[in-house]
Amino acid sequence: MDKWGVYMEINQLLKQGFSKSKTAEKLGISRSTLYRYIKRQPKDMGEWTESLLTRQKKLDPNKTLILNWLRKHPDMSASQVSDWLVEKYPSLNVGESTVRSYVRALRKDYDIPKETTKRSYEAVPEGPMGHQVQIDFGQAYYEKARGGHIKLYFIAFVLSHSRYKYMYWLDRHFTTKDVIYAHELAFKWFEGVPDELVYDQDNLIVVSENGGDLILTEEFQSYKETMKLNLHVCRKADPESKGKIENVVGFIKKNFGKHRVFQSLDKWNEQAIDWLNRTGNARLHNTIKKRPADVFSLEKEHLRPIPNKEIVPYNVNTSIARSIRKDNTIRYLSNRYSLPLGSFHKYDEVFLTLTDEQMLIICCPDGEILAKHKLSIEKGKLVQDRTHTRDRTKGIDAFLESVSRCFKNEALAGTYLSQLRENYPRYIRDQLQMVSKVAKATDKDILEQALEECVKRKLFSATDISDVVDYIKRQRLIPDTTMNQEDGNLPSSSKRHHWVMTTGSQKRDMNQYYSILEGELS
Structure with missing residues (x-):
C-alpha cells in the first residue's frame, strides 16, 4: 500500500472509532508514523506524496550497481551491500538503516526476494574483560x-x-x-x-x-x-x-x-x-x-603481555584425493584406514592430509574432518578407529549398570561410576569403556582393592583406576615367612607395602599326568 493509501486508511479507521494504537497495529505501522500522518491535511499529504515520486534518494546514483549486486547474489544482505559501498566509495557517508530501507525497496520494486538460511544459537553469559x-x-x-x-x-x-x-x-x-x-x-x-x-x-x-x-x-x-x-x-x-x-x-x-x-x-x-x-x-x-x-x-x-619475537610462516603439503571403498576404508601407502560407517554411500571421494606429527587427516569434500589416524609404517594393515564401529545406541544408564557388574561390590562400583559421570558428563561413555576394559583384564581381587583405594583417595577417573591396578600388580609380593610371629615386627629392609597381596601357583591333580603318560606308552 502506498503512502496516500495508508493516509486514507488511517482516517477511515479513526472515524470508525478505532484507537490510535489499534489503528497502527492493524496497518502494521509505528505510532510515531501514524502521528506524523494525522497531523497533515489532505492537500499537504497529496503534495508530499507527489514530491516523493520525483525526489532523488541519496543512493539513487548507486542504484544500478546495487541492483546488479542483488540480481547476481539474491541472498546478499543489506549489511553486506553497505560494506561493499563503503569499500568501493570510501568517502560515501550513508547510514546502514538508509541502505537497509533502500535495498528493501529495490527488492520489492524489482521482485528480487532474499534467499535466507537460519541457524539457532543459545545465549552465553558475558565474561570479564581479557578473560x-x-x-x-x-x-x-x-x-x-x-x-x-x-x-x-x-x-x-x-x-x-x-x-x-x-x-x-x-x-x-x-x-x-x-x-x-x-x-x-x-x-x-x-x-x-x-x-x-x-x-x-x-x-x-x-x-x-x-x-x-x-x-x-x-x-x-x-x-x-x-x-x-x-x-x-x-x-x-x-x-x-x-x-x-x-x-x-x-x-x-x-x-x-x-x-x-x-x-x-x-x-x-x-x-x-x-x-x-x-x-x-x-x-x-x-x-x-x-x-x-x-x-x-x-x-x-x-590482557597479559606477550614477549616480542620474530613471526615466521610455514608451508605444508597439499591434500590428496582418495576414493572410498565399500567397507568404508581408504587406501594409503599400502594400508587401509577406517572411516565412519555410511561414508561410502555419502561421499564419492575424500581428501587426505599428512601432518608433521605423522597424523593422517581424512576430510570430506566440504572440509569437515571424518577421521584421523596415526600413520602406520607397516604394510597391509587395517588401521581402525573404534568409534567407527562401536554401538552408540546403548544408553548411558544401562552401560553404567553393565560396568558395575564387573565388580564384586556392585554398590560401591555404582557409586564410583556415578561420580565419574558427574566429573566427566560429556566423556562418560569414554570413561566407562576404559573402566570396562580394565575390569575385564584384571583379577577380581586386585580390581576390588583398586576400587576401594580409588574411593578412599577420591581418585575419580578411568585413568586413575587403571594406574592403581597397575601399581597393585607391581607391588604383589609373597609373604615373608621369617617374620617374628611374637612381636609381629619385620626388619626395615623387608617391610611389606600396605597393598601387598599373597598369591600361589595353580596345582593340577596327579591323575592328569598319569593319564597322559599311559597314553604315550600304549
Missing part, C-alpha cells in the same frame, strides 16, 4: 578472477567480552605450525594474551581426549607451555561453549567472503584486515550495542 578468546576454523569456495573457483581456509579469533575479531586465511589446509603462526599474529593484533583460549576439538591441536584428559599435539603442547596458555576444548559445533565464534565464522563468510572475487592470497588477507577495521570491528554489535573497537580499547589493558 577469554574463542577460536574456530572455516572454509568456503570462492570465484577466481581468472575463472574457476578456489577453496580457502581461515582461522578466526574473537575476544568474548568486546567481540573484537581477527582472521587469517590460507589457500590450503592448516597445519599445527600454521595454527601457531596464526596465534602469534592474533596476539600481536590483540596486543596481549587472554586468560583462556576456547577451541573446537581440532586435530591440529588435540591428538586424543583420553576420556576428558586432553593430549595435545607435540608442537602445540610445547607452544602452550612456552606461552603459558590455559586451554578449554569443547565439542564440535557446540554453541553453548563457543557460540560467539560460531557467529563470527558465519559473519566472515556472509559479509566479508561471500561473492568476493579471489585474486591472490596476500591481497585476500589485506582485504580481510581492511574489512575488520572498516566493518568487523567498527560496526555497532547487535548484542552488546557497542562498537567492538571501542570496547577493545578498554579490554586490551586486561
Whole structure:
C-alpha cells in the first residue's frame, strides 16, 4: 500500500472509532508514523506524496550497481551491500538503516526476494574483560578472477567480552605450525594474551581426549607451555561453549567472503584486515550495542603481555584425493584406514592430509574432518578407529549398570561410576569403556582393592583406576615367612607395602599326568 493509501486508511479507521494504537497495529505501522500522518491535511499529504515520486534518494546514483549486486547474489544482505559501498566509495557517508530501507525497496520494486538460511544459537553469559578468546576454523569456495573457483581456509579469533575479531586465511589446509603462526599474529593484533583460549576439538591441536584428559599435539603442547596458555576444548559445533565464534565464522563468510572475487592470497588477507577495521570491528554489535573497537580499547589493558619475537610462516603439503571403498576404508601407502560407517554411500571421494606429527587427516569434500589416524609404517594393515564401529545406541544408564557388574561390590562400583559421570558428563561413555576394559583384564581381587583405594583417595577417573591396578600388580609380593610371629615386627629392609597381596601357583591333580603318560606308552 502506498503512502496516500495508508493516509486514507488511517482516517477511515479513526472515524470508525478505532484507537490510535489499534489503528497502527492493524496497518502494521509505528505510532510515531501514524502521528506524523494525522497531523497533515489532505492537500499537504497529496503534495508530499507527489514530491516523493520525483525526489532523488541519496543512493539513487548507486542504484544500478546495487541492483546488479542483488540480481547476481539474491541472498546478499543489506549489511553486506553497505560494506561493499563503503569499500568501493570510501568517502560515501550513508547510514546502514538508509541502505537497509533502500535495498528493501529495490527488492520489492524489482521482485528480487532474499534467499535466507537460519541457524539457532543459545545465549552465553558475558565474561570479564581479557578473560577469554574463542577460536574456530572455516572454509568456503570462492570465484577466481581468472575463472574457476578456489577453496580457502581461515582461522578466526574473537575476544568474548568486546567481540573484537581477527582472521587469517590460507589457500590450503592448516597445519599445527600454521595454527601457531596464526596465534602469534592474533596476539600481536590483540596486543596481549587472554586468560583462556576456547577451541573446537581440532586435530591440529588435540591428538586424543583420553576420556576428558586432553593430549595435545607435540608442537602445540610445547607452544602452550612456552606461552603459558590455559586451554578449554569443547565439542564440535557446540554453541553453548563457543557460540560467539560460531557467529563470527558465519559473519566472515556472509559479509566479508561471500561473492568476493579471489585474486591472490596476500591481497585476500589485506582485504580481510581492511574489512575488520572498516566493518568487523567498527560496526555497532547487535548484542552488546557497542562498537567492538571501542570496547577493545578498554579490554586490551586486561590482557597479559606477550614477549616480542620474530613471526615466521610455514608451508605444508597439499591434500590428496582418495576414493572410498565399500567397507568404508581408504587406501594409503599400502594400508587401509577406517572411516565412519555410511561414508561410502555419502561421499564419492575424500581428501587426505599428512601432518608433521605423522597424523593422517581424512576430510570430506566440504572440509569437515571424518577421521584421523596415526600413520602406520607397516604394510597391509587395517588401521581402525573404534568409534567407527562401536554401538552408540546403548544408553548411558544401562552401560553404567553393565560396568558395575564387573565388580564384586556392585554398590560401591555404582557409586564410583556415578561420580565419574558427574566429573566427566560429556566423556562418560569414554570413561566407562576404559573402566570396562580394565575390569575385564584384571583379577577380581586386585580390581576390588583398586576400587576401594580409588574411593578412599577420591581418585575419580578411568585413568586413575587403571594406574592403581597397575601399581597393585607391581607391588604383589609373597609373604615373608621369617617374620617374628611374637612381636609381629619385620626388619626395615623387608617391610611389606600396605597393598601387598599373597598369591600361589595353580596345582593340577596327579591323575592328569598319569593319564597322559599311559597314553604315550600304549
